[in-house]
Amino acid sequence: MLLMPGLWQGAAAATPRAPVVLVVGDSLSAEYGLQRGTGWVALLEKKLAAEKPAARVINASISGDTTSGGRSRLAALLKQHQPTHVIIELGGNDALRGLPLTMSRDNLQAMARAAKAAGAKVMLVGMQVPPNYGPRYTQDFSAMFGSVAQAEGAALVPFLLAGVADAPNAERLFQADRIHPTAEAHPTILANVWPVFSRWLPLR
Template identity: 70%
Template sequence: MRIRTLHRRDFILHAGAAAAAGLFGVPARARQAAPAAAHNPPKAPARAPVILVLGDSLSAEYGLPRGSGWVALLEQKLAQEKTAATVLNASISGETTSGGRARLPALLAQHRPSVVVIELGGNDALRGLALAHTEDNLVAMVQAAQQAGAKVLLVGMQVPPNYGAAYTQQFAALFPKVARAHKAALVPFLLAGVADGPDPTAAFQPDRIHPNAQAQPRLLANVWPQLVKLLR
């Protein structure tokens, strides 16, 4: 299993010994069988599933030591579970649903993922963008991934009531709404047990927005149960 982190430039650019052995010491029966085998070449080994994570700073290890974010921990978890998969982290700090929607088609074409994890929307809310705009982008990304043959895991987010209780509630409801309508898997809230824990400040970096390294296993624990269902 391996994990690759895709940087912005990646989105733009982004059997001789065996033959010798066949000449010496091969039994007559094997030599006679060779022409028939040529008509039925062995099948290539099955390609390991590719998990594409399309997210923002919460998935891009913002402010964290490299290798300590939940996406990096996902690779370790897959190894422990002996689940063959390649993890591609295409997350960018500050990304919005518009940015993810624009980048996704090229990522799908290049990497042909089996599963696409969409963790976007938080920056839309922080900027006070229209909910209809965010919903439209989420729907477009889910549909694009599914049309490319990938399963989709939509990761939900919640925000403080800076823009009023109505906006906060409607924003949180977007994710289950889109997941139900388009038959995508859902993580209701990425920061469950972190932002709403007994001592939330202890789980965050000084900016009070990004979880610290100690909170990353909890984020993975929120994602893993739904993700592993898609892999199996």
């Protein structure tokens, strides 16, 4: 049977794209102070290779990055990699620098909208700050991620460092700077991401 050219093009166009997962984050995703291949994004890539071999993970995380930095470089990343899924793990450095929450929220929302406009699904990765920031700031910062995710229809990991920063043995799970988790903590970090990720990007 000979297919007409138009029918052939339609059949080709219907073939689903292999997933391309773009991670835009800060030092928590960029393996700061770690041996390469031991951070949670690398562990995600290894696990995904077993579960969905056709998928690709691109780690575009930069240590020290803020939501403003991520927003400024996202357009180029979307154009270059054309991801099907975008994970945004930013905001911690905004808090460390005392940046206004309204600005951080606007940046996260703009990033989510830009990724969706490019045809990608979006996941936000939430963070929390220590109580010494003050109860109001601590609460508003934590809630920011959920409010943006809800407004933009994005998937949400509520707290990337759950089971690490709040663990009884938290001190030994962090590097000497007490900010960046050790390699030992990163499987726990992946365990926080994976249940949300596996629903967000169907594996079978």
